[in-house]
Amino acid sequence: NAGVTQTPKFQVLKTGQSMTLQCAQDMNHEYMSWYRQDPGMGLRLIHYSVGAGITDQGEVPNGYNVSRSTTEDFPLRLLSAAPSQTSVYFCASSGRGGTEAFFGQGTRLTVV
Amino acid sequence: AQTVTQSQPEMSVQEAETVTLSCTYDTSESDYYLFWYKQPPSRQMILVIRQEAYKQQNATENRFSVNFQKAAKSFSLKISDSQLGDAAMYFCAYRSALTRNDMRFGAGTRLTVKP
Numbered sequence: 001n002a003g004v005t006q007t008p009k010f011q012v013l014k015t016g017q018s019m020t021l022q023c024a025q026d027m028n029h030e031y032m033s034w035y036r037q038d039p040g041m042g043l044r045l046i047h048y049s050v051g052a053g054i055t056d057q058g059e060v061p062n063g064y065n066v067s068r069s070t071t072e073d074f075p076l077r078l079l080s081a082a083p084s085q086t087s088v089y090f091c092a093s094s095g096r097g098g099t100e101a102f103f104g105q106g107t108r109l110t111v112v
Numbered sequence: 113a114q115t116v117t118q119s120q121p122e123m124s125v126q127e128a129e130t131v132t133l134s135c136t137y138d139t140s141e142s143d144y145y146l147f148w149y150k151q152p153p154s155r156q157m158i159l160v161i162r163q164e165a166y167k168q169q170n171a172t173e174n175r176f177s178v179n180f181q182k183a184a185k186s187f188s189l190k191i192s193d194s195q196l197g198d199a200a201m202y203f204c205a206y207r208s209a210l211t212r213n214d215m216r217f218g219a220g221t222r223l224t225v226k227p
Contacts, residue, residue: 031214033214033215035217040121040219041219042118042203042217042218042219042220043118043203043205043215043217044217045214045215048214058214059113059216072178088155090157092157092214092215094214094215100147100159100162101147101205101207101214102161103156103157103217105155105156106155106156107118
């Protein structure tokens with residue numbers, strides 16, 4: 001079972017560059033989310049989706065865009081990378097209600 | 113908005129001993145779910161244990177158990193017979209059963225296990 005597949009695992013960007021972090025899940029989960037993990041701050045919710053065509057902002061949405069055209073895919077776009085976006089990014093998916101979240105392996109992004 | 117607080121940035125325990133990690137949360141809702149996740153150095157997020165707020169009985173998974181105090185909004189994790197492989201970051205997380213949003217996490221507790 002693939003679960004949640006997140007790519008790439010590592011990325012270095014220059015300030016002002018754009019990129020897309022890919023996330024795909026094969027569990028037919030309704031919920032998909034993007035988090036960033038920074039030292040001492042845990043995981044903070046960037047954007048989430050409760051189904052295809054529906055997205056909403058989390059705690060720290062500025063500088064990021066998302067779309068959900070299919071149930072399986074939930075890409076995260078950085079339009080103009082800034083050093084403050086240096087972080088580890090996680091994609092997660094879960095079913096309805098109190099089911100656990102399944103996480104991708106994370107992307108370590110460095111913006112120089 | 114719901115918030116989750118882990119007041120212990122770091123904890124250490126002797127191998128084979130018991131340790132308790134603390135978590136408190138703030139919510140006005142009555143129906144929700146609580147989780148403890150483990151993150152080893154591999155960075156992978158692993159579910160340790162899950163608790164439904166409507167269940168009074170504390171969840172247990174082998175050496176891991178929780179002390180869920182709904183009125184106090186407290187959700188601590190007890191690890192018994194600690195093993196070297198338990199060394200990791202531990203995150204407490206909250207998920208509403210009612211609102212259409214996703215999990216909120218605490219800042220984490222780094223657990224060190226001493227041989």
